[in-house]
Amino acid sequence: MDEAATSQALLEVKGLKKHFPFKQGIFSRNAGVVRAVDGVDFTIQPGETFGIVGESGCGKSTTGQLILKLMEPTAGEIRFQGQNLTNVTGKQIRQVRRDMQMVFQDPYASLNPRLTVRNIVAESLKVHGLAKSDLDDQVEELLNVVGLGSHHLLRYPHEFSGGQRQRIGIARALALKPKLIICDEPVSALDVSIQAQILNLLKKLQKDFQLTYIFIAHGLPAVKHVSDRIGVMYLGKMVELASQEALFQHPHHPYTEALLSAIPVPDPTKRKERIVLQGELPNPADPPNGCHFHTRCPYAKAICREEEPVFKQIEKGHYTACHFPL
Known part of the structure; x- marks a missing residue:
């Protein structure tokens, strides 16, 4: 990430992980871990709306709960206003939560x-x-x-x-x-007409009270309406991060491309080619080797099955984790 942007950030997340151990069998032996969040990095500037999108189970809501310290991370670092929250507890975390609040899905x-x-x-x-x-x-x-x-x-x-x-x-x-509000799918349970009202209200409140948002959703249209930058998550990892405009105009990760192709076009005279991903979302307790997305990726090659891609910047402010970015 850009060092200058990091120094001014309201929130910095580095290498954030949350693994849930699970047991099996009549003796309840440890059988492995579910990698709900598996090494996420991003920063958020004051007054910004940072969107996080992805399929159900990708770890986006868990990421929000980790930032609020509603659960303890397995590894990684969370810095809010320069303060490391990793080991903050008791009265200290209560003070931090005055500046960080959440709007829940239901x-x-x-x-x-x-x-x-x-x-x-x-x-x-x-x-x-x-x-x-x-x-x-x-x-x-x-x-x-x-x-x-x-x-x-x-x-x-x-x-x-x-x-x-x-x-x-x-x-x-x-x-x-608060300075930061985490909106965890705040409109997904509402009718479409009411969704627009709530999104417009959130934008107005941001302007009136100088708020910073993390906006979590599985639908890209709502995120596009409110976000300055968007991070796309897949199976516990961030696979693409860019400005709203760059992400929608030129996605570099095949998963993002597929998500964008699913957005309906509000014009019956226009046809849009839908990219249908084959197969089911892999088990987060047993993710595929190499790139986690290779089992569903239409562009996957041999290296994708063997080597995990690095999450890196390929254009200014545009990051992706793909061996062959689009």
């Missing part, structure tokens, strides 16, 4: 059904000692920012639509005035 499961909206949004303010005497005014202001009102304060999550519940989750994330 807007219902992420909200406590027994709490009113007032208590859901106010909870983090109380935990971090930021609740003021006019707590109701604080909560009401946050609700207004996300398009809800004071008449919603005493309602429960089940009384709202999916889009409204996600707005409540966003208000909760904003309560501590």
